[in-house]
Amino acid sequence: MNVDIGNALASVASPGVSRDSLERLDERVADAHERIEAGRANDEHGYAALNLPERTDPDEIRETVAPVADADALLTVGIGGSALGAATITNALAAESDVEAVYLDNVDPAWISTQLGRLPLERTAINVVSRSGTTAETLANFLVVRDAFERAGVDWTERTIVTTGESGPLRDLSDRRDLPSLRVPDGVPGRFSALSAVGMVAAAVCGHDLEALLSGAAAEADSLAGSLFECPAYAYGTTAYALDARGAGTNAMMPYAESLDTYAEWFAQLWAESLGKDGLGQTPVRALGATDQHSQIQLYRAGPRDKLVSFVVPDERDDRSIPATDVDDLAYLGEATLGELLSAEFEATEASLAAAGRPNVRIELERVDEYELGGLLYGMEAACVLAGELYDVNPFNQPAVEWAKRATRGLLGEGTFEEAESVTEKTELRVER
């Protein structure tokens, strides 16, 4: 990926970052890069994620999923980092695959029943992913899925791939049933694991080119350097951090490609869980071009000056011409393609924000394919780790989610948790119809 931060400069936007400030920040980038390289060299917790392009073994993944190579549908049972990386890849590349990829990343009963009712279970593969092997939503859904297969007379043990840690309930279950399984990578938090088995099992079942995903990521890894002016990932991470420090507490990630809709959700988890701590962290907002021009741009252009808009734009795409029409006022459309219209919408929106002095950054891909997608995922992870260094927070933990997990277990009667007790003490001020 390439990155253009011109529209985030103080000469264009407010808030904006001056060239002088960028040069000062670049000294911190040099130090942070050294820290990151040391972390990678020692495979330290979290930093190990940036070594995945060379550690992940595509042959092992393909061999593991071979038993379900005939699948027409793939049901991934996982949540958060165990689903979003895989979903980003398979949704971005869905047009290239004959396998329908479905993600059970919620425990809504009606929705689960709808999915299980419409899929051809005898031709569906199951991809269960939980780092800890204890995630309540994932394990509950897996029990429900297993049961649905049994009721349909389909042997789920022949159709299930497990990705989990070395031990835990899911590992026990996998061992007992002798299921094909893979290990989550050591020292890599879920949201940084798209380029491991966690994200790539689904990509393999859908027939995507794992080597291209990894080589695109490896090229991005090779571009990491001690200056933001030489490294697109660091340019992005530094700009986002600097804009936040100057008042842009919101980061709207707005790809101009329908297939990258899930990528914006993946980014939102990466950014929120990694940097949202100690009262710090930009709030990611998921947007989509051109659709959200008709929903969010009014606010982005004329609301509070608290936003960075991050565009992701492919240079090339498969196109489709707009047929000529018999209506005079629409004749101009018939001389264009849908792709040209979408490009014009992007350029107009980018310029409209700049004209209003609203900071924005352009992330450029050559096209949406495995290679470029691998680079985008890796680049954003590196940008996030760099931002963590600049914020002086640990981007690899998520301590604030534990409270609710304990409360949930208490409410379901798994044991006594003081968190569950505070649920009943809620302050009410109800207004009823």
Add this chain to the structure above:
Amino acid sequence: MNVDIGNALASVASPGVSRDSLERLDERVADAHERIEAGRANDEHGYAALNLPERTDPDEIRETVAPVADADALLTVGIGGSALGAATITNALAAESDVEAVYLDNVDPAWISTQLGRLPLERTAINVVSRSGTTAETLANFLVVRDAFERAGVDWTERTIVTTGESGPLRDLSDRRDLPSLRVPDGVPGRFSALSAVGMVAAAVCGHDLEALLSGAAAEADSLAGSLFECPAYAYGTTAYALDARGAGTNAMMPYAESLDTYAEWFAQLWAESLGKDGLGQTPVRALGATDQHSQIQLYRAGPRDKLVSFVVPDERDDRSIPATDVDDLAYLGEATLGELLSAEFEATEASLAAAGRPNVRIELERVDEYELGGLLYGMEAACVLAGELYDVNPFNQPAVEWAKRATRGLLGEGTFEEAESVTEKTELRVER
């Protein structure tokens, strides 16, 4: 809907609103309510939206769509307010319908081709919606769709319903081909038009109960009153406004129902375009429970104190039990249902935010059905209009989107627009790999 603002009080949260401040604000609510009632009585621009429950004629809509009553799929061609209301309704109620509803709300060529390639066009209805009749994305997509039907040998004039204004290119086209058509309601901006033909044509084709949608909305209309303590919609609008004024510039809308995912997008448009002006306006963030507990809650609980989290929770839902398991550590799940797990997740998350002093509001529905959905849409619209009064902004216009529309037309060669010229003057600071 009922609303519980207890967790937004200053005694619980920071930022929070004190009871004393709420009582002061209630005097402004009384004035605003008078203004709103006067606007409704005179059918003024925008305020007319709040009269839709009594103005919309379900029989007329059903009669107009009768020619496509046999459809297995419905392709709605629209963007922004011409798509989101309809999509909110049909996605929320999708489990009750045999008609697959697809929304062409973007001009991404690969994605459009995928949709047109997989739908059974001879059994697909087309629902074209554009208030002005000139929306570039919608008209371009309609030309493409029309052409695809012709190529497939399907007479699109037999399968198309048009909803647009009294005049304009789409009206001309509709008249010339003698298509069944409906009028967009006078004085109702697109994002406030879900309860008119704009949202209800799709609901009718999908077989949903239009009378129940309207009567749920009418019940909400009847609950409008001159005090926030007596009116759930105003309680919500006032609380959101007061929290924004106290630092919660972000409003995360987080329904605990997969089927309400699109509702959060609809709300995001309503809130962003209506209130995002003059440097004011809360930034809406689309979230989903329980999924985003594993993505956003770390930030909401431990990041900056700049967020209101708005939960939408149905009291009842179709449930599904979690089968018992042979793994000891998971035995507790087998004693619950998926619905109980989801409820426990919600209560735990709500309590975890309150325990960290983070403001949140609970919007309660009895269940997700037509009646409750009509009430929710109307209630949020009324909340938004009330908030507009409190912010002293006009919630019914969106002047900041015009710039990019003009630039797009200039870039596509429709004429000379100075906005298009500024696109080429972009400040660049490119960092390449």
